[in-house]
Amino acid sequence: MSSMTDSTQKTAYHHGNLREALLDSALLAVESGGLDKLSLRGLAKSVGVTPTAVYSHFKDKNDLLIAVHTVGFKQLREAMEQSLTALPKAARGEDKVRALGLSYMHFAQTQPHLFDAMFFRPPDLSQVTKEKIEEGVGSERLLRDTLIEMLEESQGARLSDAQAAVAAFSAWALVHGVSTLLRNGCVDAAIFCESWPEDFSDQHPQSRQAEIIEQLLDIQIAGLKASVQAIRKNP
Amino acid sequence: MSSMTDSTQKTAYHHGNLREALLDSALLAVESGGLDKLSLRGLAKSVGVTPTAVYSHFKDKNDLLIAVHTVGFKQLREAMEQSLTALPKAARGEDKVRALGLSYMHFAQTQPHLFDAMFFRPPDLSQVTKEKIEEGVGSERLLRDTLIEMLEESQGARLSDAQAAVAAFSAWALVHGVSTLLRNGCVDAAIFCESWPEDFSDQHPQSRQAEIIEQLLDIQIAGLKASVQAIRKNP
DNA sequence: CTGTTAAGTTTACAGTGTAAAGTTTTTGTG
DNA sequence: CACAAAAACTTTACACTGTAAACTTAACAG
Numbered sequence: 001m002s003s004m005t006d007s008t009q010k011t012a013y014h015h016g017n018l019r020e021a022l023l024d025s026a027l028l029a030v031e032s033g034g035l036d037k038l039s040l041r042g043l044a045k046s047v048g049v050t051p052t053a054v055y056s057h058f059k060d061k062n063d064l065l066i067a068v069h070t071v072g073f074k075q076l077r078e079a080m081e082q083s084l085t086a087l088p089k090a091a092r093g094e095d096k097v098r099a100l101g102l103s104y105m106h107f108a109q110t111q112p113h114l115f116d117a118m119f120f121r122p123p124d125l126s127q128v129t130k131e132k133i134e135e136g137v138g139s140e141r142l143l144r145d146t147l148i149e150m151l152e153e154s155q156g157a158r159l160s161d162a163q164a165a166v167a168a169f170s171a172w173a174l175v176h177g178v179s180t181l182l183r184n185g186c187v188d189a190a191i192f193c194e195s196w197p198e199d200f201s202d203q204h205p206q207s208r209q210a211e212i213i214e215q216l217l218d219i220q221i222a223g224l225k226a227s228v229q230a231i232r233k234n235p
Numbered sequence: 236m237s238s239m240t241d242s243t244q245k246t247a248y249h250h251g252n253l254r255e256a257l258l259d260s261a262l263l264a265v266e267s268g269g270l271d272k273l274s275l276r277g278l279a280k281s282v283g284v285t286p287t288a289v290y291s292h293f294k295d296k297n298d299l300l301i302a303v304h305t306v307g308f309k310q311l312r313e314a315m316e317q318s319l320t321a322l323p324k325a326a327r328g329e330d331k332v333r334a335l336g337l338s339y340m341h342f343a344q345t346q347p348h349l350f351d352a353m354f355f356r357p358p359d360l361s362q363v364t365k366e367k368i369e370e371g372v373g374s375e376r377l378l379r380d381t382l383i384e385m386l387e388e389s390q391g392a393r394l395s396d397a398q399a400a401v402a403a404f405s406a407w408a409l410v411h412g413v414s415t416l417l418r419n420g421c422v423d424a425a426i427f428c429e430s431w432p433e434d435f436s437d438q439h440p441q442s443r444q445a446e447i448i449e450q451l452l453d454i455q456i457a458g459l460k461a462s463v464q465a466i467r468k469n470p
Numbered sequence: 471c472t473g474t475t476a477a478g479t480t481t482a483c484a485g486t487g488t489a490a491a492g493t494t495t496t497t498g499t500g
Numbered sequence: 501c502a503c504a505a506a507a508a509c510t511t512t513a514c515a516c517t518g519t520a521a522a523c524t525t526a527a528c529a530g
Contacts, residue, residue: 014495014508039486052488053509061487119419120355128420136421166447169413169422170454174405177412184354185363186371187404212401215462219405222465223458227450230457249477249526274517287519288478296518 019057021047026068027114034113035121040064065123066132072111072118073135079107080139084146093150098217100143101175105213108179115179144168147224155228163231167224174220178213254292256282261303262349269348270356275299300358301367307346307353308370314342315374319381328385333452335378336410340448343414350414379403382459390463398466402459409455413448 015021025046029038040061041051058064083103084096091099108115147167148159159167181187250256260281264273275296276286293299318338319331326334343350382402383394394402416422 018508040488041486050510051486052511055488056508116355119415119421120351166450167454169416169447170409170451173412173416173451174409174455175412176416177408177410178404180354180415181404181408181411186354212404215401216405216408218465219402219455219458219462220409221458222461223454223456226457226461227454230453253477275519276517285479286517287480290519291477 015047015049015053018047018049018053022054022057022064023067023071026064027071030068030113030117031111032113035065035117062123062127065117065121066127066129068114068117069123070129070132070135072114073132073139075111075114076104076107076118077135077139077142079103080142084142093146093153094221096146097143097150097171097221100146101171101217101220102213104175105179105182108183112183115183119176119180140168140172143172147171150221151224151228154225155232157228157232159228163228167228170224171220174216178216182209250282250284250288253282253284253288257289257292257299258302258306261299262306265303265348265352266346267348270300270352297358300352300356301364303349303352304358305364305367305370307349308367308374310346310349311339311342311353312370312374312377314338315377319377328381328388329456331381332378332385332406332456335381336406336452336455337448339410340414340417343418347418350418354411354415375403375407378407382406385456386459386463389460390467392463392467394463398463402463405459406455409451413451417444 022043025043026038029043029046040054043064044051044054054064058067080100080103083099087095087099144164144167148164151157151159151167257278260278261273264278264281275289278299279286279289289299293302315335315338318334322330322334379399379402383399386392386394386402
């Protein structure tokens with residue numbers, strides 16, 4: 001149970017697991033306050049270490065941001081996977097697709113700053129880790145396979161890889177667009193305020209929003225089914 | 236022709252039209268290098284003025300960012316409007332919808348940093364100018380009206396305000412999602428690399444991308460039409 | 471001519487990322 | 501175990517950032 005080479009050992013001088021402590025603290029700081037407020041110095045102080053100690057574990061700030069990035073993509077993927085396992089076993093493909101989309105938007109809305117860090121503020125892409133890319137690819141594959149399942153079920157059509165990729169891109173783009181437009185005030189200001197002024201600030205904007213999101217998923221799914229249908233008729 | 240109160244007059248001390256010069260320079264700096272590289276000091280130096288002179292015309296950096304923001308939304312709106320006027324007069328509603336979507340994505344791709352500044356990095360929203368909101372609302376109304384035109388043409392259905400707003404949100408979200416996913420490397424890494432490895436880095440990725448974008452518009456438009464149809468059958 | 475005001479400048483300060491060199495601890499050898 | 505090498509962390513230093521305060525210059529109105 002006790003190991004000499006345990007990486008969590010501490011001394012006065014050596015922190016023991018500074019890297020993880022910094023990363024944890026960074027995630028915490030990002031979730032509450034956003035990326036702009038994240039400073040290496042503040043981070044170092046929060047874990048009780050000297051400012052430049054960070055450079056023993058991260059090449060520079062961008063390197064740390066990439067690590068945060070990677071964790072975010074892992075969490076997003078896990079949230080998506082969990083939204084599927086939470087479904088009843090007999091769930092249809094379409095239910096799964098909806099669950100995936102909802103979990104994505106839910107992630108964006110409950111962890112807005114982390115979502116920002118992942119997409120709005122991509123660190124220098126040239127030095128992005130393979131680990132992160134694999135997380136992203138994994139999420140995309142999950143979506144793609146689920147879409148294939150749905151479309152085969154309802155349309156009885158076997159999709160080519162290219163078709164499935166386009167379908168996944170389409171669904172992903174929609175859900176991602178919704179997430180980011182809701183994130184900054186665009187939609188509130190441009191749509192809801194004008195159309196349902198009483199709903200927006202007063203009554204039950206939350207449930208109204210959920211209602212609208214369901215309609216957006218309806219539209220997207222209908223479009224996917226229709227376009228598959230069109231391809232079958234006119235290949 | 237010559238006016239004593241011309242705001243472009245210059246002296247050694249007074250710049251004359253510092254505010255606009257700063258804004259122009261800021262836009263230039265943003266377009267080439269992104270927001271991270273934009274510093275008030277560099278900006279001041281680029282127009283040949285002392286660092287703190289900026290504060291005579293902008294409350295602080297955020298205030299300047301809001302101005303950049305506003306210009307961006309105006310440019311986007313103008314690009315969208317111009318994409319409509321460039322169409323042949325007999326163009327159908329669907330052609331117009333496609334033109335709007337393409338101009339939006341084109342804007343995002345040709346002015347990526349400005350697009351970032353507008354959406355990825357919204358300045359403090361609490362003190363956003365009415366002017367900018369009106370630009371955004373105007374663009375949204377343009378999209379909404381065009382969608383109404385399209386759906387009335389093809390489905391013969393008169394949309395309620397709420398239906399039109401949801402349709403506009405859906406189309407906007409898709410196009411916005413595509414823009415932002417293409418912007419950071421997500422899609423390249425997650426989709427194109429895997430599905431068309433030879434196309435991606437070699438042959439004609441540009442035209443392949445345009446092809447895919449057309450398919451995305453197909454899907455979205457098909458979904459909108461289908462959902463309007465569904466509402467008519469099952470109100 | 472004379473206040474007032476707007477537009478710039480000077481000076482100053484706290485905060486940032488990070489480079490370089492020094493110190494302490496751990497670790498991998500003979 | 502001893503000892504060199506490497507890893508982890510500190511100290512010091514620098515250039516750069518946004519911005520507050522006080523001062524100076526120019527334009528203008530009475």
